[in-house]
Amino acid sequence: MQKLDNTDYLSIFDDFSDGVIVTNANGVIVYYNRAISRIDELNHEDVISRKITDVYDLDNSTSIIMQCLTKQKSIIDEPIYYRTRMGKFANTIHNVMPIFNKNKLVGAICFVRDYHALANTIASMPLPGKDQQFDSASITFERIIGEDPVFVDAINSAKMAAGTPSPVMLFGETGTGKELFARAIHNHSSRSAKKYTPVNCAAIPENLLEGILFGTSKGAFTGAVNRAGLFERTSKGTIFLDEINSMPTGLQSKILRSIQENTVRRVGALKEIETDLKIISSVNKDPHIAIADQTLRSDLFYRLGVVFIHIVPLRERMGDLKLLVEHFIEKHNVLLCKNVKKISKEVMKLFKTYNWPGNVRELEHVIEGAMNVVGTDEVIQIKYLQTHFSNWPLKAKPARPRRRYGEVFSEGHNTNLIKKKSAHEENIIKNALLENKGNITRTARSLGISRQLLYYKIKKFNISRNNAIK
Structure with a gap:
């Protein structure tokens, strides 16, 4: 953007569902899209080249846009209830960012979401x-x-x-x-x-x-x-x-x-x-x-x-990898009009060594991305994978072993606290079972939890009820 008053680039905002206002460094409106026109019930020609404080019943201290220009900092998710000079009230959420050209403030862009429209669509x-x-x-x-x-x-x-x-x-x-x-x-x-x-x-x-x-x-x-x-x-x-x-x-x-x-x-x-x-x-x-x-x-x-x-997580059920790969290939063959049959042995080997931080969703996105560039090939090769995957063998690490819920790997400063808390919880449950001679209903009632949750915790801590029943 070389000149703020050259609005050709702003046409992409014309059909945004959110209102968009762009001002120069003095708060004078240079762009006003259709959505904000509907929110404010003002005509485009009535606001262009006018200062924000002349269009809205706001001053430099209450206008979010003027605050942004003064502080030269973004203001995010700011709710504001305002009135236009024509008397229309609006309850909105503003996101305003300053615009710089070579470190010089040249204006601000404001995205306006109508609160009631947001509440109705959530x-x-x-x-x-x-x-x-x-x-x-x-x-x-x-x-x-x-x-x-x-x-x-x-x-x-x-x-x-x-x-x-x-x-x-x-x-x-x-x-x-x-x-x-x-x-x-x-x-x-x-x-x-x-x-x-x-x-x-x-x-x-x-x-x-x-x-x-x-x-x-x-x-x-x-x-x-x-x-x-x-x-x-x-x-x-x-x-x-x-x-x-x-x-x-x-x-x-x-x-x-x-x-x-x-x-x-x-x-x-x-x-x-x-x-x-x-x-x-x-x-x-x-x-x-x-x-x-x-x-x-x-x-x-x-x-x-x-x-x-x-x-x-996916890394703890890698036996399902082949099933999931076949499912996503079949799904995206339909969506993308492709005829992919399988992935190569090298790709499967790569998938098995990958940690999958994004889990099943990441696997689908990787397959979908490859199928977008596979052309007429019926096999997904390594060359079709995203860059971070093609580099993965250089930094591959073995997948973590499966762990039960509540177990924590010693990777942070809080792990000792969590382990101690889990051990304490296990002892409380064991003592409660002893006091109630293994009766699940009475034990759950004494602990203030449901029977289902007690069963889960007994399974989680691998607690034997036999000692309590004797």
Whole structure:
């Protein structure tokens, strides 16, 4: 960009769903797209070449754009309720970045998202990075690929959990298939005909999350209207709280209260509204570590983890690699109109030595990327792989051995603490079993956890009940 008033390059923003405003260094508007025109209900010709503070009922201290120009720093996810000089009110989220040319400030670009439009679309949004090629109603347990015994155990546990109203927590690294499991649980349940709402807790700005989940009441804040939140709108159905450990702990306590009482209270309201929800949640790190670093409340974990399902990473179920490769080749042959038969022996050998930090999702993306450049070849060769894969043999490391949930590799400063905490938990469970002579119901009641969670922990710590029963 050599001149700010040369707006040819800005035409790419004309059809953006977000509003876009570009100003010069003095705050004079040089570009104003169609979306912001709809939000503000102002005509393009009425704002171009006018200063921000002349168009909006704002001054240099209250205008986000003028603040950005003054501080010469980006302002991200800033909510603002404003009024235009024509009297239109708007409740929006701003992202503003300064524009520099050879270290000289020449202007600012502002992206504007209408809050109400965001709230209305969150419920129907697919989770970022997830498989969007199929209708969600068609996702069943039969479509989840894998024969690894531990993985099959996870599928069987999920099937059984689908038939109960109890909360389910899924634990797995990014890309292991938590969203597929959540949708399959919903589709396998008696609520399958009702609404399924996925919520990516890490993707929604913190200052909007409570209102989006619980709703808002008129007068709660400037511009607030009576609006049902996702909990209320999904009642009778299933809500999936993805990466709940990314949610602020203060909001986690409100989630806990809502689940315990089966009610929600809109932001700014006094009235409780009853809800009936199947709650599925997920965490992308070991819950014990999340609790230790205070990103997950322990009481919320025990409430949401009534049924706890660990989805193992790809590197721990490499026996499924061939099945998954064949599945993704077949899928993308259809989508890309290709006729690929297989991958070469060299590629399979490479795949077996790779660590797969992105898990099954990464495997699919690697295969899809190769099939885009394979041409008429029927075999995926190393030359078709992405650069970081072609270099992988130079730095290959053996895959980590499988570990049970709760075990921690000694890679960080917190591992001793986690090991001690796990050992302490194991001793508490053993003593409780002894005191209750191995009776599961009484032991679970004395520990304040469910029978299912107690069974899981007995299996996790490999505790024998025989000594307690004697």
